[in-house]
Amino acid sequence: MERKEWPLWEIFIRSKNGLDHKHCGSVHATDARMALQVARDVYTRRQEGVSIWAVRAEDIVASDPDAKPELFDPAEDKIYRHPTFYKLPDEVDHM
Amino acid sequence: MYTQALDIPPGEEPKRKPDAVENAAYQAEFDARIDAGATIEAKDWMPEAYRKTLVRQISQHAHSEIVGMLPEGNWISRAPSLKRKAILLAKVQDEGGHGLYLYAAAETLGVSRDSLTEALLSGKAKYSSIFNYPTLNWADVGVIGWLVDGAAIMNQIPLCKCSYGPYDRAMVRVCKEESFHQRQGYDALLAMMSGTEEQRELVQDAVNRWWWPSLMMFGPHDADSPNSGQSMRWGIKRISNDDLRQKFVDATVKQAEVLGVTLPDDELKWNEARGHYDFAAIDWDEFWNVVNGHGQCNVDRLAMRVKAWDDGAWVREAAVAHAEKQAAREKAAA
Numbered sequence: 133m134e135r136k137e138w139p140l141w142e143i144f145i146r147s148k149n150g151l152d153h154k155h156c157g158s159v160h161a162t163d164a165r166m167a168l169q170v171a172r173d174v175y176t177r178r179q180e181g182v183s184i185w186a187v188r189a190e191d192i193v194a195s196d197p198d199a200k201p202e203l204f205d206p207a208e209d210k211i212y213r214h215p216t217f218y219k220l221p222d223e224v225d226h227m
Numbered sequence: 228m229y230t231q232a233l234d235i236p237p238g239e240e241p242k243r244k245p246d247a248v249e250n251a252a253y254q255a256e257f258d259a260r261i262d263a264g265a266t267i268e269a270k271d272w273m274p275e276a277y278r279k280t281l282v283r284q285i286s287q288h289a290h291s292e293i294v295g296m297l298p299e300g301n302w303i304s305r306a307p308s309l310k311r312k313a314i315l316l317a318k319v320q321d322e323g324g325h326g327l328y329l330y331a332a333a334e335t336l337g338v339s340r341d342s343l344t345e346a347l348l349s350g351k352a353k354y355s356s357i358f359n360y361p362t363l364n365w366a367d368v369g370v371i372g373w374l375v376d377g378a379a380i381m382n383q384i385p386l387c388k389c390s391y392g393p394y395d396r397a398m399v400r401v402c403k404e405e406s407f408h409q410r411q412g413y414d415a416l417l418a419m420m421s422g423t424e425e426q427r428e429l430v431q432d433a434v435n436r437w438w439w440p441s442l443m444m445f446g447p448h449d450a451d452s453p454n455s456g457q458s459m460r461w462g463i464k465r466i467s468n469d470d471l472r473q474k475f476v477d478a479t480v481k482q483a484e485v486l487g488v489t490l491p492d493d494e495l496k497w498n499e500a501r502g503h504y505d506f507a508a509i510d511w512d513e514f515w516n517v518v519n520g521h522g523q524c525n526v527d528r529l530a531m532r533v534k535a536w537d538d539g540a541w542v543r544e545a546a547v548a549h550a551e552k553q554a555a556r557e558k559a560a561a
Binding site: 136137138140156157158159160162163166173174175177178194196197198 | 331
């Protein structure tokens, strides 16, 4: 029998106010309402969240893992961007 | 619930060279990352054999969770109290949830949910042999929690450090919930053991039937698991079948004592020199018989899943039709 597979949604949960939504997995659902309902049943059976984001998987754009070096390596030698780069006199080092 | 080392159904899998290399440079980088204990993520390059092994293992694991709902679901309507019914409902719902976490993890490897479902329903895919045994009385539900989920936890904890990120993260979630499964089972058995003589006999009878199948859950002996070495190399498997089985036996003896039941093995005794319990030989003919489809419930379990899938077809179709209609209306209104 021919059938249409339900679209895939990526699910993000905010575990409590003050924290970011965090990716936790995916569900299949035909529309947004169902995606939230299914995500609630699958990912929050023990009060793991206070808010759910559901995003159609096909709408997510991601960087290419093979592009990791050119994307992220240039930051590697810019250690002056970190506060620990600066050695200050002991008396004021806790500023 | 749990993944079994089913990587070697005799004569089924073509012998593929596990080190088949598609791209030598990528392969070297991949090996270095595995050696360094790094995590492989979904879109990273991986050897085809690694991907295939993961798809097989994660989907077998997911199928096991889904089929694992059946033996216990059998007792929801006959749970002895409202409390036990609520607990059992929560547990069976967890098993469904575990199946879904794992299907989601498998899908990150580029297989569709439908193809996985299809493999289960057609009988092509395996699931854990343990679910092909019947649940004959209420004590079976408790013993499944205690022994079967106990064995599952023993098997699954090392998977929380698996080299494949999505599987590893799904397993962390699963393991947190499994602990509830084991404890509620033991708790239900404690209640029965403090009851009548007849209740105690039911518990002992269930233990007698589930003990050996639980030991089989760890899969064949290490010597008979030729692919285990490769899985260890890849960081998919961390501890060998026999070592896990031994750990489980060692942990369970005391629990049986506290519960007041005996484990059905005359050869079970502490070996001071080894620092472990010795136990009798496992009947591997029975194991392979069940794995290959001839257990007591194989036919029923699969038939139930096929029926559930077929009966749900109109719901799946109606949901798609509804979503399409709503989308068309929104478009027209815009």
